[in-house]
Structure formats: C-alpha cells, structure tokens
Amino acid sequence: MIPTLDEVRLFLRRLGFEESSLRELIEQIEYFEMEAPERDDIVRDYLRDECIDKMIWEIVKEVLRLGKGRVKLLDVAAGSGFFTERIKRKLEERGVKVDVYGLDITPSMLKRLRDKGITPIWGVAERIGDSIRIANEYYGLEVPEKFDIVISTLAFHHFLNPEDVLRSIRDVLGDGGRVIIVDVLKHSHEEFRESLKDTHTGFSLDEIQEMGSKVFREIDARPIGLHCEVDGVVVGLYKAVFSRAKT
Numbered sequence: 001m002i003p004t005l006d007e008v009r010l011f012l013r014r015l016g017f018e019e020s021s022l023r024e025l026i027e028q029i030e031y032f033e034m035e036a037p038e039r040d041d042i043v044r045d046y047l048r049d050e051c052i053d054k055m056i057w058e059i060v061k062e063v064l065r066l067g068k069g070r071v072k073l074l075d076v077a078a079g080s081g082f083f084t085e086r087i088k089r090k091l092e093e094r095g096v097k098v099d100v101y102g103l104d105i106t107p108s109m110l111k112r113l114r115d116k117g118i119t120p121i122w123g124v125a126e127r128i129g130d131s132i133r134i135a136n137e138y139y140g141l142e143v144p145e146k147f148d149i150v151i152s153t154l155a156f157h158h159f160l161n162p163e164d165v166l167r168s169i170r171d172v173l174g175d176g177g178r179v180i181i182v183d184v185l186k187h188s189h190e191e192f193r194e195s196l197k198d199t200h201t202g203f204s205l206d207e208i209q210e211m212g213s214k215v216f217r218e219i220d221a222r223p224i225g226l227h228c229e230v231d232g233v234v235v236g237l238y239k240a241v242f243s244r245a246k247t
Contacts, residue, residue: 002110003122005029011134015127021160024199025124028158029106031197032079036108039080043154046228055153055182056083058224058239060090062180063149070097071148076125076169077155078102080112087151088118101143103128119143125155126164129171146174154228156183157200166215170245179216179242184235185223196230208240217244 003011008029012022035042047055063071071091075084081102088098102113103123110120121143123131132143150169159165169179184202192198203211205221212219221240228235 002107002114002120005033005107008105008107008122011122011131012124014134015124015130017124024160025105028197032106033108036080036106036112039109039112040082043080043082046154046230047226051226051228052086054224054226055237056086056090058182059083059087059151059153059180060094062178062241063087063091063096064094066148066176066178068148069095070099072099072144072146072174073101073149073151074128074147074172075100075102075118076128076150076152076165077158078104078113078118079106079109079155081109081116081118083151083153084113084118085116099144101147103131125152125159126161126168128168132172145172146177147172148174148177149180150177151180151182153182154184156181157198157202160199162200162203163211163214166211166242169242170215173245177243179240181240181242182224182237183240184228185238187233187235189233189235192230202235203238205238208238212240212242215246216242217246218242 078084084102088100091098100118101121102118103121104110113120121135135141136143150173186202186204208221209219219242224237224239226237
C-alpha cells in the first residue's frame, strides 16, 4: 500500500522528527510529488544516455564484486526507480538474481516503483530500520531488515542529515555488504537549494571521506568522470563505496 500525505505526517511524528525538520521534509515531499509524473524524463534531461549507462555500470560492477548469485538490494531515496529498474535488469543479464526494494518518502514515487516491479517502502533515509519495521507492521509487508547492497543515486545531497543516513544504512547492511552512492560533487550554485530543493550543494571527496570514516572502516570515494547538467550548469559526479561497518 502507498501512504497518503496525512499518513506520512503521522509516520514522521512516530519516527520522532521535530516540527522544524518535519516542515522541511513535507516541503521536499510536496516538491517531488509535483515532479513525480515527469521524473524519468527529468533524469534523462540531466544526464545523457551514455552517462546514464556509465552510472549504472559503476554500480553494477560493485555488486558483481560481491561474487553472489543472488542479492537483496535496497535503493535509498529511489525516486521513480529510474536507476533501480535498470540496475536490476543489468544484474539479471549477468546471471545475478535480485530481490529489489526501493525506499522513498514521496507517495507518488512509491507508486512508480510498484509499477516497475520494485517493492516500495515508505520511509526516511535517516531512519531506515525503523521505517521498515513500521511499514511491515502497518502494511503487513515482509521487507527484510538486512541487505547485501544498499545504493543511492543522485539523492545524498537532498538528505537533511547525511551522516545520520550513513549510520542508518550501516544498521541495515548485512555482513560483507556494500554501500554504493553516486552523487554530485560540491559546487557553488546556491540557487539549486531553492529551484531543486537541494539541502546541500554536493560534497567534496574529503567531506565524504570524513563522514564515512565515522561509520565504515573502508571508504573509496572518487570522481567518475561524469556529470549532470541543470539549466546549463554542469556539475561533476562521484562514486563512494563503503564497507566493513564500524559498530
């Protein structure tokens, strides 16, 4: 089932969000509710087809390095499932069976995930474990509490508390699991905070390394030679891979 906005507000309060954070989250949700019908086209406008294919391969090859024939994969802030669906398909083409789940905070995005055959989970990136438990209880789902792979694409700069998100991801990562984040490098275009509801203007590799080192023992963050373009502004992309969680 897909929650209504009233249910989202209720869940956010149950998850312990204060009113100031709740207002900011609701503002983001309402923005992405409006964007949801065109989200796939918007992503295509941001990224050339060649860039999209390379982004997907950057994630797929990290999954293949696990050497598993079947994986449980969670996409955090999956949006419409544009990348999730393609990653699943590429893995299956290479003989990997994928149980794929998409967590998102926007109800209309969850509908699109479901339509693409991805198990939708309403939830908050800073509280993934709690979100899964509430979803399982409230909707009678059987979403696992641990995953082999956790990914996030072009979403990390939207999170209110990215370090908390990394801790939240760590708590649902199974033994030997891997976290793969592809997102925008730090830039100076403050206007994106309003026009795109960006919470952060990307992150530098040093910032990613610093945040990640508090949560994981192994971090590999590097530019991937790709970029997205918004209103004529070109922004570079990085890939960060985290493994061996600290406790």
